[in-house]
Amino acid sequence: MTVDVAWAIGWTRATAERVIARRAELNGLDRQIGDGDHGENLARGFTAVVARLDALEEEPAAIGDVLKLIATTLMSTVGGAAGPLYGTAYLRAAKVTGSPTLDSRAVVAMLEAGLEGIVARGKATTGEKTMVDAWAPAVEAAVAATDAGAEPAAVLAAAATAAEAGVAATIPLVATKGRASYLGERSAGHQDPGATSTAIVLRAAADAAVDVVTQSRA
C-alpha cells in the first residue's frame, strides 16, 4: 500500500478544517504563554491554502506539488514564527516527495525532512517547549513503525499518536525558545500551542490515509 496525491489533498483539507475549528483553542493556548494568535494565523494560512487548492486547474502530479503549494502559501500569509517554520517544514518535505505515491519509507523521509526544516529555521531542539517536541517523537515513532513493517496509514497513525503524547509532555517544560521563553519558569504548566498544531497536522495526515484506504477498498 502507498499514499497518493488524493491523500495529500485530503490531508490538506482536513488540516484546514481542523485548524479553523480549533482556532479559539489554539489562540487560548498561545494567550497563556505567547501573544494569543497562533490559531488565528494558522486559520488564515490554511484558508488561503484551500482557496489556492480550489483554484487549481488540474490535479497536481506529485505529492510534493501539494506540499509546495502549502509551503509557499503559509510563508506568504501566516507571518509570525509559525509562517516560516511550517513553510520551511512543508518546503523541505516537498523536496523529498516528488512522486505520485509514497511507501512507508518515503513517508518517513517526508516527516524527517519536515522536522529538519523546523529545526534549521527555528534552531530549536527537543525539550525547549516548541513544535519540535511534537515533531521529533513523531518521526521516531514513524521510523519504528516502518521498521516493524507497518503500512503508510499505520506509520502516520503512529506518528500522530507520538506527536499527541509529545504535546502533553510539553506541559511541564520551561520554554527556552520562541516568545514563551520570555516567561521563563512561568511557562511551565502550559501546553505548547505550536506542538499542539503539529499534532493536529499529523493526525489529519493519519486520518486522511485511513480515508484513502477505506475508499480504495469500497
Add this chain to the structure above:
Amino acid sequence: MKKLINDPQAVVKETIEGFGWAHADIVSVSIDPDFVSRAGGAVAGKVGLVSGGGSGHEPLHAGFVGVGMLDAAVPGAVFTSPTPDQIAPAFAAANGGAGVLAIVKNYTGDVLNFETAVELAEADDIEVATVIVNDDVAVEDSLYTAGRRGVAGTVLVEKIAGASAERGDDLAAVTAIAQRVNTNAKSMGVALTACIVPHAGEPSFDLPEDEIEIGIGIHGEPGRRRIPLASADDITEMLLTPVADDLALAAGEDVLLFVNGMGGTPASELYIVYRQARKLLEARGVKVTRSLVGNYVTSLEMQGASVTVLRLDSELTALWDAPVHTAALRW
C-alpha cells in the same frame, strides 16, 4: 469587546488606507502587498531604512516613515510579524541604490520573516544589512532564552540611524550607528491592564484589578514579575533602576530619557513617571540632555508605560537633533 472597527480581519488594511490618506504629503501606501513608503519614492544614493512588525503598536512603524527617519514600514497582522513577500517589496521601494538597512525587533517571528525577505532581496541584487533591536532589560539575556526583546528603544534606533542615512552615510556607517544606539539604549516596561487583540475579542492576559506586571514586552507579554499596585514613584524606580544598572551609567554621563506610553495611559501619568525617572538619574549624577514623552510604541489600548535611557555622545545627540518629518515625530 468595544472597539471602533468594522471587521477584525480588515483592521490592518483599513488602518493603513486611512493613514495613507491622512498623511499623503509624507507617505504612499501599497495594498497587497501591504507596506508604507515615503511619498516620492526612494531617494537616489541614500541608504534606505526599513522596519516593520506586527500591527497594534502604532505609531510604530508607519508613523516614522518620512524625511530623516524610515523609508518604508511593513505592518503585519495585529501582533504578528509581516511576511517575506511584503517585506521584500518594501526593501525594493526603499532602495535608492545605496542598499537598505532593516531594523528588526528581536522577536522570533520578526527575525525569521526578515531573514527570508533579505534572501529574496539579495536575489534581486539589493544589498540589505540588518540590525536586531534588543533593548529590553526585563528578560535575562542567557543561552536559555531567545534573547532580549526589542521594545521602545526601536524608535531611537530608527530616528538616529535615519539621520545618519539622511546626511549621506553609507550602509556600513548607518548600520554601525544603528547598532551603537541599540547597544546604548535599554528599556523596561510595566502593564496596569491587558489589551484586547481585535480578532481575539478578549483581553490578552488576565491581570487582577489590584496587580501590575513588571517587565512586560510590547504585547503585554510578561517579563519579570507580578506585584501589587504601587505608587508611580515606586513603579518608576522598579523600571529605571535595572535600566540604569544594565547601562552601567556613571556620574557625568549625558542621556536621552524616553518615557513611552503603551496606549491607554494618559499623558499626565507619563509625565509623573518622567519626573521621577529624571530625579533618579540626577541622583546618580547623570544628566538628562534630551527627552521624549508620549505614545510611540504602543500595545493597543493597554495601560502602562516603559522607560528607556539612551547613553548619548555628541554625534548621537546631533543626529537626534537633526530634522525629522514623519506623521508621528517631527522637528
